[in-house]
Amino acid sequence: MTPLPFFRSRWVPAPAHVRELGLDAGLPGGFRAAGVAAGIKVSGRPDVGLLVCDSQSPVSAARFTATAAPAAPVLLSRERCRLGALRAVLANSGCANAATGRRGLEDAAKTQGAAALAVGVDPAEVALASTGGISHELPVDAMLQGILGARERLRREGDSDFQQAIQTTDLFEKRANLELRLPSGTVRLNAQCKGAGMISPRFATMLCFVETDAALAPETADLLLGVCVKRSFDRASVDGQLSTNDTAILMCSGASGVAIAPESEDELRFGEALDALLRALAIMMVADGEGAGRIARVVVRGGDLDGAEAAARAVANSPLVKAALHGGDPNWGRIVQAVGGALGGRAGFAAPLAVDVTIEGIQVCSAGAAIAYDEPALARAVQAGEVEYEVGLPGDGAETEVFFSDLSHEYVTVNADYHT
Amino acid sequence: MTPLPFFRSRWVPAPAHVRELGLDAGLPGGFRAAGVAAGIKVSGRPDVGLLVCDSQSPVSAARFTATAAPAAPVLLSRERCRLGALRAVLANSGCANAATGRRGLEDAAKTQGAAALAVGVDPAEVALASTGGISHELPVDAMLQGILGARERLRREGDSDFQQAIQTTDLFEKRANLELRLPSGTVRLNAQCKGAGMISPRFATMLCFVETDAALAPETADLLLGVCVKRSFDRASVDGQLSTNDTAILMCSGASGVAIAPESEDELRFGEALDALLRALAIMMVADGEGAGRIARVVVRGGDLDGAEAAARAVANSPLVKAALHGGDPNWGRIVQAVGGALGGRAGFAAPLAVDVTIEGIQVCSAGAAIAYDEPALARAVQAGEVEYEVGLPGDGAETEVFFSDLSHEYVTVNADYHT
Numbered sequence: 001m002t003p004l005p006f007f008r009s010r011w012v013p014a015p016a017h018v019r020e021l022g023l024d025a026g027l028p029g030g031f032r033a034a035g036v037a038a039g040i041k042v043s044g045r046p047d048v049g050l051l052v053c054d055s056q057s058p059v060s061a062a063r064f065t066a067t068a069a070p071a072a073p074v075l076l077s078r079e080r081c082r083l084g085a086l087r088a089v090l091a092n093s094g095c096a097n098a099a100t101g102r103r104g105l106e107d108a109a110k111t112q113g114a115a116a117l118a119v120g121v122d123p124a125e126v127a128l129a130s131t132g133g134i135s136h137e138l139p140v141d142a143m144l145q146g147i148l149g150a151r152e153r154l155r156r157e158g159d160s161d162f163q164q165a166i167q168t169t170d171l172f173e174k175r176a177n178l179e180l181r182l183p184s185g186t187v188r189l190n191a192q193c194k195g196a197g198m199i200s201p202r203f204a205t206m207l208c209f210v211e212t213d214a215a216l217a218p219e220t221a222d223l224l225l226g227v228c229v230k231r232s233f234d235r236a237s238v239d240g241q242l243s244t245n246d247t248a249i250l251m252c253s254g255a256s257g258v259a260i261a262p263e264s265e266d267e268l269r270f271g272e273a274l275d276a277l278l279r280a281l282a283i284m285m286v287a288d289g290e291g292a293g294r295i296a297r298v299v300v301r302g303g304d305l306d307g308a309e310a311a312a313r314a315v316a317n318s319p320l321v322k323a324a325l326h327g328g329d330p331n332w333g334r335i336v337q338a339v340g341g342a343l344g345g346r347a348g349f350a351a352p353l354a355v356d357v358t359i360e361g362i363q364v365c366s367a368g369a370a371i372a373y374d375e376p377a378l379a380r381a382v383q384a385g386e387v388e389y390e391v392g393l394p395g396d397g398a399e400t401e402v403f404f405s406d407l408s409h410e411y412v413t414v415n416a417d418y419h420t
Numbered sequence: 421m422t423p424l425p426f427f428r429s430r431w432v433p434a435p436a437h438v439r440e441l442g443l444d445a446g447l448p449g450g451f452r453a454a455g456v457a458a459g460i461k462v463s464g465r466p467d468v469g470l471l472v473c474d475s476q477s478p479v480s481a482a483r484f485t486a487t488a489a490p491a492a493p494v495l496l497s498r499e500r501c502r503l504g505a506l507r508a509v510l511a512n513s514g515c516a517n518a519a520t521g522r523r524g525l526e527d528a529a530k531t532q533g534a535a536a537l538a539v540g541v542d543p544a545e546v547a548l549a550s551t552g553g554i555s556h557e558l559p560v561d562a563m564l565q566g567i568l569g570a571r572e573r574l575r576r577e578g579d580s581d582f583q584q585a586i587q588t589t590d591l592f593e594k595r596a597n598l599e600l601r602l603p604s605g606t607v608r609l610n611a612q613c614k615g616a617g618m619i620s621p622r623f624a625t626m627l628c629f630v631e632t633d634a635a636l637a638p639e640t641a642d643l644l645l646g647v648c649v650k651r652s653f654d655r656a657s658v659d660g661q662l663s664t665n666d667t668a669i670l671m672c673s674g675a676s677g678v679a680i681a682p683e684s685e686d687e688l689r690f691g692e693a694l695d696a697l698l699r700a701l702a703i704m705m706v707a708d709g710e711g712a713g714r715i716a717r718v719v720v721r722g723g724d725l726d727g728a729e730a731a732a733r734a735v736a737n738s739p740l741v742k743a744a745l746h747g748g749d750p751n752w753g754r755i756v757q758a759v760g761g762a763l764g765g766r767a768g769f770a771a772p773l774a775v776d777v778t779i780e781g782i783q784v785c786s787a788g789a790a791i792a793y794d795e796p797a798l799a800r801a802v803q804a805g806e807v808e809y810e811v812g813l814p815g816d817g818a819e820t821e822v823f824f825s826d827l828s829h830e831y832v833t834v835n836a837d838y839h840t
Contacts, residue, residue, distance in 0.1 A: 068773040069760025069788060075772060099756045101789020134753025135790045239739045244757055319659045319739065319827075323835035333554025336519045337664055340489025352495060353488040368489060369521020370555045407739075407836065412829050415743035 006176045009287075010386060011297055011403070012280045015272045021177040021188075026156040028188035028213035030055045030253025033158035035165030038146030040094035040132075040139055048146025049091040049165030051209055052119050052154055055253040060086040061221040062127060063229045065246035071098035072108040072138075073128035074245060080112075080124060084218035087125040089209060089249060090115040090147065091166050093194070097130045097138040098244035107138040114144050118151040129207045129247040131168055131194060163192040166207050169414065170194050174284045180214075180273045182266045185258035187214040189270075191277055195285040206233060206285055208248040210277070214270060215254030220262055224271050225250045232278035237316045237404040238289030239411070250274075286403045291410030295386055296325050299401045300339075302393035307346055311391060312402045314342035322407035325387060330378045332357050332364045339391055348395070356392030360384070426596045429707075430806060431717055431823070432700045435692045441597040441608075446576040448608035448633035450475045450673025453578035455585030458566030460514035460552070460559055468566025469585030471509040471629055472539050472574055475673040480506040481641040482547060483649045485666035491518035492528040492558075493548035494665060500532075500544060504638035507545040509629060509669060510535040510567065511586050513614070517550045517558040518664035527558040534564050538571045549627045549667040551588055551614060583612040586627050589834060590614050594704045600634075600693045602686045605678035607634040609690075611697055615705040626653060626705055628668040630697070634690060635674030640682055644691050645670045652698035657736045657824045658709030659831070670694075706823045711830030715806055716745050719821045720759075722813035727766055728820045731811060734762035736824035745807060746826035750798045752777050752784045759811055768815070776812030780804070 007014035014020070027033060033051045040047040053060075062083045064074045077083070090111060097104045108128055116123040130138070153161065163175050174193040179186060188211075195206030216224070229248050260266045286295050298315045300308040315321055318338040324331040335357050343349040357365035360381035364373050381387070427434035434440070447453060453471045460467040473480075482503045484494045497503070510531060517524050528548055536543040550558070573581065583595050594613040599606060608631075615626030636644070649668055680686045706715050720732040735741055738758040744751040755777050763769040777785035780801035784793050801807070 066764040067757070067760035068763035068766065068769045068771050069756050069775065070771050096753075099753055099785060099788060099790055101787065103789065134757060135785070137790075244760060319831070320835055323832055326832065327836035329836070333516075333519055336489050337487070337554060340487035340664060343488035344486040346488065349488045351488050351490050355489060365519055365555070367521065368519060369523065370519055370557075407832060409829050409832050411739070412743055412746065412827060412832060415740055416747035416749070416827065 007276065007280055009280060009283045011283060012276055015276050017181045017269055018273045018276065019179045021179055023160065023175065023177060024157065025177040027159050027190055028211050028253060029255030030213055031211045032154040032156055033162035034150040034153035034155065035158065035161030035163070036146050036149040036153060038142045038149065040092060040142050046161060046165040047092055047094040048143060048150055049162040050115065050119070050147065050150035050154060051089040051091070051162055053087050053251050053253050055255065057254065058085055058087050059216050059218050059221050059252040059254070060084060061218070061225040061250045063225060063248045065243055067244055069099065069244055071096050071130060071244040072100055072104035073097055073130045074247060076105060076108045076112060077127045077247070081127050082124050084222065085125065086127050086249065086251060087121040088115060088119050089127045089129060091129040091207060092143060092146070093131050093166055093168050095130060095132040095136050095138050096134050096245050098134040100135070100137055104138065107140050110140050111138070111143045111147065114147050118147050127249055129245070131166065131207055131245050134244060159190060159192055166192065166194045168194060169290055171288050174281055174288070176277055178273060178277060180270065182258060182269050184266050185256065187212055187256045187258045189273055189277060191281060193281045193285070206246055208233070208281060210250045211253070213253050213256035215259040216252045217262065220260060220267060221250050221252055224274055228275045228278045231275060232282040235402050236282040236286050237313070237402055238286060238292065283403050286405045289405030290414045291408040292405035293408055294325055294406045295403065296389060297401055297403050298389045298391065299399065300391045300393065301399045302395050303398055304348060304395070305398040305400070307343055307349055308393060308398035308400045310342040311339045311393065312400050314338045315389065315391065316402040316404035319407050322404065326406035326408045328383045330359060330382045332359060335389060335391065336365060354394050358390040360388055427696065427700055429700060429703045431703060432696055435696050437601045437689055438693050438696065439599045441599055443580065443595065443597060444577065445597040447579050447610055448631050448673060449675030450633055451631045452574040452576055453582035454570040454573035454575065455578065455581035455583070456566050456569040456573060458562045458569065460512060460562050466581060466585040467512055467514040468563060468570055469511040469582040470535065470539070470567065470570035470574060471511070471582055473507050473671050473673050475675065477674065478505055478507050479636050479638050479641050479672040479674070480504060481638070481645040481670045483645060483668045485663055487664055489519065489664055491516050491550060491664040492520055492524035493517055493550045494667060496525060496528045496532060497547045497667070501547050502544045504642065505545065506547050506669065506671060507541040508535060508539050509547045509549060511549040511627060512563060512566070513551050513586055513588050515550060515552040515556050515558050516554050516665050518554040520555070520557055524558065527560050530560050531558070531563045531567065534567050538567050547669055549665070551586065551627055551665050554664060579610060579612055586612065586614045588614060589710055591708050594701055594708065596697055598693065598697065600690065602678060602689050604686050605676065607632055607676045607678050609693055609697060611701060613701045613705070626666055628653070628701060630670045633673050633676035635679040636672045637682065640680060640687060641670050641672055644694055648691070648695045648698045651695055652702040655822050656702040656706050657733070657822055658706060658712065703823050706825045709825030710834040711828040712825035713828055714745055714826045715823065716809060717821055717823050718809045718811065719819065720811045720813065721819045722815050723818055724768060724815070725818040725820070727763055727769055728813060728818035730762040731759045731813065732820050732822045734758045735809065735811065736822040739827050742824065742827035746828045748803045750779060750802045752779060755809060755811065756785060774814050778810040780808055
């Protein structure tokens with residue numbers, strides 16, 4: 001079976017200077033990875049991953065969940081690591097090590113120390129990332145066995161195993177091996193990513209690891225990752241649920257010898273590629289959202305930024321809108337309902353709201369009132385795999401977007417019929 | 421089949437001075453009602469209801485949805501009616517007359533004028549309430565036929581027909597006929613209510629009409645309705661979706677001759693009964709939530725009021741918590757996730773959040789960390805029809821509650837497989 005092209009969504013075309021390599025192309029120079037099964041997942045599938053940057057002077061950047069209840073690995077990575085100069089990532093699935101208190105922090109620290117010893121770096125250079133069930137204690141012994149096993153298997157082509165080790169309910173791989181033609185030379189950009197449920201637009205519930213052999217200053221890496229995360233994982237919702245463990249890490253080995261200078265054409269092109277990479281991954285997470293059969297983008301224009309943002313997230317997280325999306329039902333009254341509910345009582349959005357609604361280019365509502373439209377054409381349009389809703393608010397101050405999945409029987413099955 | 425007692429939830433015991441009358445006891449003195457089928461609903465079931473107060477000096481109060489996109493009947497009732505002295509309500513199901521613009525307002529006004537003529541009152545004394553699909557034009561001719569038919573059938577025992585005429589996806593009747601023993605005498609208190617989907621804690625998506633033969637000053641009626649709506653419909657969520665048409669109206673005929681003086685023992689007792697009535701109705705709406713099989717109450721204590729409110733609504737509207745509730749799964753990690761997500765970035769809730777979680781009296785999480793508990797006992801407890809979650813936040817400033825339903829396959833079926 002030929003794998004789908006990575007840039008498969010109409011919402012993220014591949015930039016002209018970006019070429020997709022095969023998924024067996026291996027990691028960029030300066031990186032090795034591995035993934036092994038250590039018995040943390042009940043299924044026996046891979047669950048401990050190790051990613052190492054062998055550069056003399058590695059550069060990195062990281063972003064974490066905005067939750068008030070972060071998991072132990074997030075707290076430890078954020079507070080104890082040199083996030084601008086990471087040399088390794090220890091990741092596991094099958095246990096989130098969240099809501100585990102001081103014990104969880106201590107368990108995470110043990111694995112951080114073990115991973116540092118195993119790969120010969122400082123513990124502060126090892127970031128941690130966990131995903132899986134909340135409230136369970138991390139099985140430290142299994143983690144240590146996994147670290148030992150992974151160390152033996154570290155290799156340039158280990159990204160596929162690493163990918164397997166970070167997945168949970170994902171139905172398909174979310175990874176990319178890209179080649180970027182920059183003015184100063186050709187560089188590589190890889191990513192391994194997981195995420196299917198507990199995905200919120202405030203920061204998708206996911207892990208994402210990005211490697212490049214380009215050389216970036218720490219400030220550049222941090223700036224680019226921050227901007228691109230805001231335009232990708234921060235714009236994706238499966239169920240509006242903010243996780244305890246979201247983590248995105250960019251690591252730069254510099255092995256290509258191509259340096260990305262600040263405010264250069266190289267930086268612009270590299271940023272474009274990173275942006276497209278993360279946006280495509282975010283849309284893949286939504287498309288693999290638990291039970292998802294159809295995905296959508298809502299674009300809100302007008303009003304102020306807070307209002308537009310509230311409206312877009314209300315539409316994306318409305319179970320009524322999502323159920324209609326699932327059913328292939330052009331029930332745009334639910335869009336009006338969701339927008340009205342989000343903006344009720346807000347200054348600048350007096351009732352009755354003069355809202356416009358357009359679905360797949362067909363306008364159905366003007367200034368808050370139904371208008372005549374081609375009903376058969378709309379009925380056909382909402383049967384597509386990707387559906388676009390546009391919402392216009394009074395005023396012209398803002399524009400925002402959120403990608404989201406539908407609400408299906410399978411979502412209920414995954415989240416209700418499956419017991420902890 | 422014996423109807424269930426009205427005060428059936430452990431969360432709302434019947435006040436000692438309140439007695440349930442049979443559902444065939446009829447309306448309080450001074451009221452007549454009717455409901456007829458006018459062909460607005462495709463099913464052919466009753467869809468136009470008329471409620472009339474024959475008092476010389478009627479007193480009333482009303483509350484409406486907080487949406488920025490209110491339906492035409494809400495706009496017209498709120499802006500053009502004498503809400504403190506209503507003599508009639510014209511209600512319909514099968515069409516919400518929402519997102520219908522100026523045409524919708526004109527259509528609503530026509531029916532208001534017709535109803536006023538039919539019952540011999542001023543149009544400003546006729547409140548309008550509609551429920552059904554959004555974006556469809558109100559079939560005015562059918563409404564006028566319905567008004568004529570209902571006028572012929574107005575009677576003291578018409579509350580059952582009126583109830584039928586306001587229902588949509590409701591699976592059971594939500595109405596009560598109560599008798600209140602007050603210090604100054606005995607009065608009646610009736611209600612007819614509908615609501616099953618698009619129910620949000622900011623004001624449940626519902627219609628509720630309450631009649632009493634007690635005599636209240638307009639200020640007293642408004643004060644009591646406002647307080648009791650905040651403690652009932654404003655605390656209920658099926659799907660977190662704020663509707664375009666929510667309406668609650670209290671009408672007082674004074675026919676009993678018992679006057680409720682401000683700040684009297686009568687007012688206290690009447691208020692208690694109204695509070696219990698509306699809270700029980702709100703819980704019934706949640707229990708009849710689209711697809712609901714199990715309902716829950718989340719109580720959040722501590723923090724500040726905004727934080728507690730955000731946390732309670734996040735839990736009540738979390739599809740993950742709701743799916744676990746449906747599956748009878750004590751997955752309390754999702755409670756921590758929802759609370760953490762809601763409070764992330766808020767002042768006063770620094771990470772890691774020291775949150776406590778208790779389910780059905782069994783504490784499972786202390787200061788953000790799992791603790792040992794009786795797992796078989798908890799597994800049994802979450803199989804009950806009503807499940808209570810308690811969340812403790814740092815600090816002791818606030819306490820709030822939200823009632824909510826589970827997320828089931830039936831919810832998806834009702835909202836996705838059913839096409840507009």
